[in-house]
Amino acid sequence: MTSTADAEAAANELTPLADYLGSVLRRLRPLPPLDLDLTQAYGNVLAQDVVAAHAYPAFDQAAIDGYAARWEDVAAASASLDGAPRASGVRLNVVGDLGAASWRPVRLTAGTCFSVAAGAPLPAAADVVVPVEWTDQGMAAVEIFQAPKRGYGLRRAGEELPAGTTLARAGTAINPALVAVFAATGIGHVVVRSSPRVVVVATGDELVDVGRASQPGQVVDANSHALTAAAVEAGAMAYRVGICDDDPEGLRGLLEDQTLRADIIVTTGGTGTGPGDMVRRILSRRDGAVTFQEVALYPGTTLGFGTVGGEEVPIVCLPGEPAAALIGFEVLARPAIQLLAGAEPVFRPSVRAHLLETVPSPAGLREFRPAHVAERRGGGYTVQPLPGGPYTMSGLADANGLLVLGEKVTTATAGSTVDVLLLDRRR
Known part of the structure; x- marks a missing residue:
């Protein structure tokens, strides 16, 4: 039986999540700016400050x-x-x-x-x-x-917005109210970052399409649908390619084809070291362009990142287990998409919250656990961990936050103050 000391020693060999994220994000640059008509600009991120051309109101x-x-x-x-x-x-x-x-x-x-x-x-x-x-x-x-x-x-003329007022700074996401402000002050075009084009690929011989019941040796492909939706939520234009079998030539050809329309590719499955983990086996042999790292992350410790194709399109490789894939997307793929889009900040907002229930956490790993966060009357927040822990899809579906427990935490006690990422899902 593996002792606690052995488990901690193994965890100490993992790359800290913060170090890994820093090394990945430093390799990315925002996409080139694009001049868009105001009617097409919603959802994009400004590449330049926008200044009012005219006063608002324009007259008394x-x-x-x-x-x-x-x-x-x-x-x-x-x-x-x-x-x-x-x-x-x-x-x-x-x-x-x-x-x-x-x-x-x-x-x-x-x-x-x-x-x-x-x-x-x-x-x-x-x-x-x-x-x-x-x-x-x-x-x-x-x-x-x-x-x-x-x-x-x-x-009075200019009472709300005098001419020359800075209406929004570079890095701001354009919402409907900003569109109204721009139009009212004479702005017909804005310079934005392009919405990243994200291609999502699920890999594995065991995968079958949605609509079929799972049989022994078969798993319904939930990941590519979920990750495509997550990419859209992050502000990207997402394309679900679907299922790719564990065929080396097929995988190489598919990824090469997708580099023509992708700003970033997200794969799920095949990141381990088992006999069927073709993504890691194929991509790690390509002159070191894609590396797979054991990261101090729970759930799902193995993440891959690098570039593919002659255009050196970034690729993020996530685990095949659905909850681990979604958590991996949150901590790695989503910040990468936000950075490409020029958004600031690239990470989700977080709050400190009062923990309502004692929960254990694996030593040496940074855990992201589905939770429900609520504002307290009088100020502050409370957070309730959802049943089942990090590996339950139903918990993630119900969560409006992710409880974050650091590498040194083995037990988070009720009443303690913890960090929570806000998922900000509209209900």
Whole structure:
């Protein structure tokens, strides 16, 4: 029987995860920038800072429906304590109507006002918009029962975003609200990093396509579907090639073909040292272009990284066990995709959380365990490990976080504070 000391000695021979990730990510560079029309830019990462070409709002405008007036003309208006109209209201002549499409410049004179719609340009000299409900809603003349403060109900040109404002920095992912901000300030094109093209390949003679029941010697290919979805979630354009048998020539040919359309290739399966582990056997012989490393990671200690093809396309090789493949994707493939996309930061956000249940952890390995993290009333977070440990697909499916236990942790006790990666899945 292997002793605890023997297990720890074996773990000490593994490469620390942080060192391994650093060595991999230093070999990658963001993809070349691309000029895109604004309508196509959503989801991409900016390659350059974006500066407002025009002010927003572009002109002085009404923020509400009402009457645009001079404040000194309405200041004497008042209302009773219960809001009912009083005779002491101010009466102004309504000299015109202004809608959002009005364009002719107009000016107020003493004792006059304009009926305005939200978004309409303000007449010159107007410095207040009186809400409709504070008036008798007159058409030729209007009585105002309550005076708003000077500046109420209007927006000045450039009040929110003056021309020349930096709207977003390089490395920012473009979301729908940013698209609106860019459009409103005159930005029709943006320079972005291309969304990485990710090709996903599952390997193994035992694999069968989804829809067939597993028989002895057969395993349904869940990995290529899951990893393709994970790549899309990471912001990539993902292509599932499907199943590749453990045939050396077939694997070589497939990878060579895929380098023509891939910015990075992700394989799953065949990373071990067994007789059927063809990915490791074939790729590790290619002049050292792909290396397989025993990493202090649980689940799944063996990861591969390197380049393939004449274009030297990066390739990430993950284990074949589904949970280990998904964890491997999170810790290695996802940061690589984010780096290619120019995103900052490349790692998921993390929080410190109060552990609700005592859990064991293997010595010398950095464990990533499915968990549910929740905000505590009054601040902070709690984290509940999910049943079954790291190797359960059902746990990963239900998790909104990954509990991270360091190499020196053998038991994390309830009540201790631990690190949790936030998966940020929309529910």
